[in-house]
Amino acid sequence: MxxxxxxxxxxxxxxxxxxxxxxxxxxxxxxxxxxxxxxxxxxxxxxxxxxxxxxxxxxxxxxxxxxxxxxxxxxxxxxxxxxxxxxxxxxxxxxxxxxxxxxxxxxxxxxxxxxxxxxxxxxxxxxxxDINDNPPVFYPDTFTIEAIELTSPGTRFALQNAEDLDIGVNSVQTYKLSDNSHFSLNQRIRSDGFKSPELVLEKSLDQESQNVHELILTALDGGNPVRSGTAVIRIIVTDVNDNFPIFSQEIYKVSVNENIPVDTTIISVNATDKDAGTNGQITYSFSKTSGNVHPSGLFSIQPKSGDIKINKKLDYEVTKNYELSVQAKDGGGLVSHCKVLVEVIDENDNTPEISITSLSSPIPEDSGPGTMIALIEVHDKDSGENGEVDCNILEETPFSLLLSSENYYRIVTTSPMDREKVSNYNITIVATDRGSPALSNHQTIRLEISDVNDNPPIFLKSSYVAYVPENNLPGASIYSIQASDADTGDNAKITYSISSKNTEDHPMSSYFSLNIETGVIYAQRSFDYEQYQEFVIEVTARDNGLPSLSSNTTLTVKVIDQNDNSPKLLYPSTESGSSAPFELVPFSAEPGSLVTKVVAVDADSGHNAWLSYQFIQVSEPSYFTIDEHTGEIRTHHIFQEKDILNHKVVVMVKDNGIPSLSATTTVTLVVADNFQQVVPKFVNQITDEDSQSNLQLYLVIALAVISLLFIITVMLVVISKCRKSKPFPVYGPFSSNLYPQVDPRMLSQYTSGTLTLPYSYNVCVALDSGERDFTYMKTNQNVPVDNLIDADDSGLGNESLKEFLTTSDQIQFLTYASERRCLTNKETNTELEIH
CATH class of the missing domain: 2.60.40.60 (Cadherins)
Structure with missing residues (x-):
C-alpha cells in the first residue's frame, strides 16, 4: 500500500x-x-x-x-x-x-x-x-544545585531534561551552557536514547569568594528553524555533602489494569546515598512535568518510602501510557532523577456503541429482497478481543444483518412485506463484544412501511337489496353502500359509480344518482310500483391508487307497493254514458239465492289489493245481503206480495290499504217471476210515488209519458209492419245474458294478485229460480227489445206492456236490458274466475 x-x-x-x-x-x-x-x-x-x-x-x-x-x-x-x-x-x-x-x-x-x-x-x-511547532521547555525553568566548596573538579551534576512535545528531529537535540569559568556541559546518552545534560565542574569552587553561580542552560531542537528553550541553573556553594542519591534503576516500568482500585501501590522507587546523617536522608517527589506526561493528581508518591499509588481511576481509552519523573533529594540538597513508565492494560469496561449512519424510512411494502434499509456502525472503545463486536437482530423480522466492513453492518430485506398486516417494524440490534465477561448493547430502529396500491376496494356482500316505497320524494336517499380498502392514503380513497345491466329498459341516470364519495344513492324521480317493481344496479368502487383497482357489487332496488289505486269496478260498469244497472230477481227466489255479483279489481298488490264489499245505502228492512269477500248479492228472505218491487242498493268496494280507498256503484234490483209481472207492480209503485210528489212534478211526468208513448207507438207500428207475419220467438224463463260484455284484455291485467280466492262463476245470472248457475252465452245472442216486449207467459198483453213502458223508469230499464250480455272470452272460451 x-x-x-x-x-x-x-x-x-x-x-x-x-x-x-x-x-x-x-x-x-x-x-x-x-x-x-x-x-x-x-x-x-x-x-x-x-x-x-x-x-x-x-x-x-x-x-x-x-x-x-x-x-x-x-x-x-x-x-x-x-x-x-x-x-x-x-x-x-x-x-x-x-x-x-x-x-x-x-x-x-x-x-x-x-x-x-x-x-x-x-x-x-x-x-x-510532526512539524517543529513546539520549543523545548524546562520544568522548572530554574534549577538549584547545592555544591560543597570541596567538590573536586570533574564532578558531574545531573540536570533536568528539557521537554519538547515534538518528536524525531523536531525534539531536543542538543544543550548549550552560557560562558563561565567553573562549569562545562556534558550530554550523556541514556539507555532510552535521550540526551541528558550534565553540569561538569571544571574549576574548584570557593564558597568564600562566590557562594552563588547562575548559568543559562539552553536546549535546542533539530527543527528548521531551530527552536530553543532556556533554564536558569543556580549553583549554591555549600560545605561537605559530596555524595548524590543513586536510584537502583534509571527507568522503572510497570503495567497496571485500568480498573485497579484507587490508593493501590503500583511500584516503589529506591535511591541510596553514601553520605551519613542528614546528608544521607533521601526524600522522594515528582518532578514538575508537562500536563500530558504527568496528569496532575492522578499519582502520588510517598516522600520517605518512594511508593507510587493511584489517586484516581485509570482509563485505558483516555491514556494508555504515563511517564512519571521522580527525583530523590538528600539532606544536603543533592538530587538524582529517574523515570517511571506506567502502561495501562485494557479491561472490558466499555459496552459496544451502535450508531445509525444511514436509515431509509419509510420503505415501500413491495421492496424486493436485498433492499438496504439502514447502515449502522458498531464501535467498542476497548482493544483486542474486548473491542471485537458481533451483531445480530433480536426479533424474527423480514430483515437480516450483513457485515459490510470491519465496523459496518447493512440491514437488508429478506422476504416480501405486507403493510396491511404489519405497518411498522421495531428492529432491535444487539451488539455483543468478545470480552470476558461479554458486554452488550442494543438499539431499536423503528421502520415504517409505506403503502402500495395492492388491495382493491372490497364490498361486504356480493349483492345488496334495498326497499323503496313507491311515490317516494324525488331526491331522497334510498341506500348507502360502502366498500373498504385495506390500503391507506390516496390508495384507500374510494369513488363510486353506478350502471345498469339492462340500460335499454332502465337508464340509471334518469332513475338514480350517486354521491361518488360517500356511496349514498338517491332517487331521481318518484317510482310507480305498477310500472316497475325492481331495478338491478351495478355499483363499482374504484380507489385512487396508481394503477387504480376496483370491484363491483349488485344492488337490487325493490319498489314497495303503496295503496295509491282505488278499486276499479268491472261489473256493473260505472263508465260514463253507461245506463244504470238493473237486475231481475225471481219473486219465488229462496233465501240465499244468488242475484248478481259485483266484480272489482285493484291495481295494487298484496294487502292493498284485498277487496271487501258492503252496502252503504239499502232500504229497511233489508231484502238482500252481499258477501264481504266475493261481492255476491243474495236474497235475504222470501218475498211477499206487499213487498216493494224496485230496490236500489249502493255497493261500496273498499281495499285493505292504509288509508283505505273505495269505489261505489248503484244496482237496481227488480223483484218479479217474469218480465210481464213487473208492469202492474211497477206502475203501482210509480203511482204511489207520484201521489207524493207535487203538482209540478206531475205535469213534467205527464208530458214525458205522453211523448214517450207516442214515440214507442210509432216504433211498434214500424216494427210490426217490418216483421209482418213473422212470429215472435217465445221468451221462456228470463235467463238471457243481461251483463255487458267485458274486454278480456282488461281482465288479464288483474289475474296476478287481485282475484285469488277459489271461486268460479259464469258471468250471466239465470233469472229463473230454478237456474241458479252462471252460463256462457254467445256474444251474438242478444235479446232484442221487441222480443222482451212481445214475450207473454202470464197472459198480460203487449198493449198493457206498452202502456206500462210509457214511464221513464221503464224506458231506462228496457234500454239497459237491451245492452246487457254475458262476459265471455272469445279466445280461450274459459270461465272467468271472479274472486
Missing part, C-alpha cells in the same frame, strides 16, 4: 518566518483491503486542500452527490470534510499532533469514505506528520 503525503505551510506564533513544506508524495495506490493512505503535516490552515479523494478513489466527480459521498468517523470527521462538488478533501479544523498522539512515534487519524447507491466503503488512513 502506497501513501500520499500532503504538507501545507504553517505560521508559528511570534515568528514571522514562514516555512513552505512541499508535497512529499503525489500519488495514490489502492490496497487489497480498499484502504488509501494520506500523509499531511499538522497545523495546516482551515479549508486547506489535502487531495482530490474522488480522483484517488477512481470516482466520477459528477456522481458524488448522487452517490452521497461522506466521511464517517467518531474522531476524524471533526478535522476533515469532503466537497461533493469537486471531490476535494479539506482540513476542517486545527490538527495538533501533540494533543492527539503525544510522544508516539507515529500518529494516524482514520476515517471511512462511505458511498451509497451503490454502497461501498473505503478506509482512509491519514498520517499526521
Amino acid at each position: 502506497l501513501a500520499i503525503d500532503h504538507m501545507k505551510p504553517n505560521t508559528y506564533k511570534g515568528i514571522r518566518w514562514q516555512v513552505i513544506f512541499c508535497f512529499l508524495f503525489s500519488w495514490l495506490c489502492h490496497s487489497v483491503s480498499g484502504q488509501i493512505h494520506y500523509s499531511i503535516v499538522e497545523e495546516m490552515r482551515k479549508d486547506s486542500v489535502i487531495a482530490n479523494i474522488a480522483k484517488d478513489l477512481g470516482l466520477d466527480i459528477k456522481q458524488l452527490s448522487l452517490r452521497k459521498l461522506k466521511i464517517v468517523s467518531r474522531d476524524s470527521e471533526k478535522y476533515f470534510y469532503v466537497n461533493v462538488d469537486n471531490g476535494n478533501l479539506y482540513v476542517k479544523d486545527r490538527i495538533d499532533r501533540e494533543t492527539m498522539c503525544g510522544t508516539e512515534a507515529t500518529c494516524f487519524l482514520t476515517f471511512d469514505a462511505v458511498l451509497e447507491n451503490p454502497f461501498n466503503i473505503f478506509k482512509v488512513k491519514m498520517e499526521i506528520q
